[in-house]
Amino acid sequence: MDDLHSATGSARHAGNSASDPAARSVVPATAATIAEVSSAGQRIKANIERVIEGKQSPVTVGIAVLLAEGHLLIEDVPGVGKTKFAKALARSIDCSVRRVQFTPDLLPSDITGVSVYNSEERDFEFKPGPVFANIVVGDEINRASPKTQAALLECMEERQVTVDGVTYGLESPFMVLATQNPVDMEGTYPLPEAQRDRFTARISMGYPDRTAEIAMLSEHAALDPLDSLPAVSDATEVRTLIAAVRGVYVSESIKAYAVDLAEATRRAAEVRLGASPRATLQLLRAAKAWAALAGREYVIPDDLQLLIAPVFAHRLLLTAEAHVAGRSAGDVLRRVVQQVPIPAPAARATL
Structure with missing residues (x-):
C-alpha cells in the first residue's frame, strides 16, 4: 500500500477538505444514512x-x-x-x-x-x-x-x-x-x-x-x-x-478532475496503455464510498488522490523503456497527482 500513501497529497491540499455548501444543499436528507455508512464501516x-x-x-x-x-x-x-x-x-x-x-x-x-x-x-x-x-x-x-x-x-x-x-x-x-x-x-x-x-x-x-x-x-x-x-x-x-x-454528491469540478487524472495517464511518456473510461468511473465510485466512510456527503480531491494508486495502477501498461529504467505505475501516478491542477473549492453559497 505504499503507492496508495505516496500518491496522495492530503497535507498539501488540506484547504480543499473544507465542507462544500453546495453538497450540503443537495443531499441534506442523506446525513443520517451517511452517518450509518461511517458507523457500519468502522x-x-x-x-x-x-x-x-x-x-x-x-x-x-x-x-x-x-x-x-x-x-x-x-x-x-x-x-x-x-x-x-x-x-x-x-x-x-x-x-x-x-x-x-x-x-x-x-x-x-x-x-x-x-x-x-x-x-x-x-x-x-x-x-x-x-x-x-x-x-x-x-x-x-x-x-x-x-x-x-x-x-x-x-x-x-x-x-x-x-x-x-x-x-x-x-x-x-x-x-x-x-x-x-x-x-x-x-x-x-x-x-x-x-x-x-x-x-x-x-x-x-x-x-x-x-x-x-x-x-x-x-x-x-x-x-x-x-x-x-x-x-x-x-x-x-x-x-x-x-x-x-x-447518493454521495460529486461536483462537476470533481468529475472534471477525475477525467484530467485519467487523461494524464494516457499522455504520460512511460505509459503505452493508460486508464480506461471504466477506470475513471470506478475511481469516482470508490471515492464516493471513501467519502461516506469518512462521514462526508460529498467527494473532495483528496479522495481521488488517495485512491488513484489502487484503482489505476493495475490498469496501466508501461513502455519497455520505463521497465528498463526501473519505473513503476506508482511512480507515474505520483507524478500525475503532482502535475494535474486541483479544482478550486466551490464558491460559498448564499444562505
Missing part, C-alpha cells in the same frame, strides 16, 4: 482487524470497494494474509460466501454452473456454480487457464451469468475478492488487461510492522481468530449502505 473494519493486524489502509480500501459495488484484487507475496483478509471481509457480513481454489484443471463450468439432465423430469436442470453468491473468494486466480478466468468477465461487469443461452441474474451485493501471487510465476496465467480492468482496485497487504507481527505470534499461535470471527453486518444492511453511497 464496525466491519474493527472486526476484520481482529484477524489482520496493522493494515488499516488495505482494509478500508476493501470496504470501500464493497460499498462501491466493485471487485477487489489482492496481490502480494505468499504468507502475508491475502486469503485471510478476503475471508475475514466475507465472514464479517452474514451473506452467502463461496470460495474457489483456482487450479490449472478448473473449468469455466466449475465457476458458472452447468446444465445436467434430470431423468425424472426428462429435461435439463441448471446447477448453479460458486459464482452464485454474494461474495466470491477466488484464491490464486492466476493459476487457472485464461478460459476459466474469462468465466468471470460477464458476472463481474454485468452481474449476470449466461449458460446454454439462458441468462441468470446475480443477487446484490455481489463482489469478487481474488488473490494472486506476483512471484513464482511458473505454471501461472497472468490476468489479461480486460480481466484486470474489471477489478475496481488492486491492493497489497505488505509485511506487518514489528509490533503487529509480535502481536500476531501471541494471538494467532494457538487459535486462528478467523475460526471464531462473527458477522457484524448482513446483506440487507450492505444493500442499504450501497444505496446511501450512490
Whole structure:
C-alpha cells in the first residue's frame, strides 16, 4: 500500500477538505444514512482487524470497494494474509460466501454452473456454480487457464451469468475478492488487461510492522481468530449502505478532475496503455464510498488522490523503456497527482 500513501497529497491540499455548501444543499436528507455508512464501516473494519493486524489502509480500501459495488484484487507475496483478509471481509457480513481454489484443471463450468439432465423430469436442470453468491473468494486466480478466468468477465461487469443461452441474474451485493501471487510465476496465467480492468482496485497487504507481527505470534499461535470471527453486518444492511453511497454528491469540478487524472495517464511518456473510461468511473465510485466512510456527503480531491494508486495502477501498461529504467505505475501516478491542477473549492453559497 505504499503507492496508495505516496500518491496522495492530503497535507498539501488540506484547504480543499473544507465542507462544500453546495453538497450540503443537495443531499441534506442523506446525513443520517451517511452517518450509518461511517458507523457500519468502522464496525466491519474493527472486526476484520481482529484477524489482520496493522493494515488499516488495505482494509478500508476493501470496504470501500464493497460499498462501491466493485471487485477487489489482492496481490502480494505468499504468507502475508491475502486469503485471510478476503475471508475475514466475507465472514464479517452474514451473506452467502463461496470460495474457489483456482487450479490449472478448473473449468469455466466449475465457476458458472452447468446444465445436467434430470431423468425424472426428462429435461435439463441448471446447477448453479460458486459464482452464485454474494461474495466470491477466488484464491490464486492466476493459476487457472485464461478460459476459466474469462468465466468471470460477464458476472463481474454485468452481474449476470449466461449458460446454454439462458441468462441468470446475480443477487446484490455481489463482489469478487481474488488473490494472486506476483512471484513464482511458473505454471501461472497472468490476468489479461480486460480481466484486470474489471477489478475496481488492486491492493497489497505488505509485511506487518514489528509490533503487529509480535502481536500476531501471541494471538494467532494457538487459535486462528478467523475460526471464531462473527458477522457484524448482513446483506440487507450492505444493500442499504450501497444505496446511501450512490447518493454521495460529486461536483462537476470533481468529475472534471477525475477525467484530467485519467487523461494524464494516457499522455504520460512511460505509459503505452493508460486508464480506461471504466477506470475513471470506478475511481469516482470508490471515492464516493471513501467519502461516506469518512462521514462526508460529498467527494473532495483528496479522495481521488488517495485512491488513484489502487484503482489505476493495475490498469496501466508501461513502455519497455520505463521497465528498463526501473519505473513503476506508482511512480507515474505520483507524478500525475503532482502535475494535474486541483479544482478550486466551490464558491460559498448564499444562505
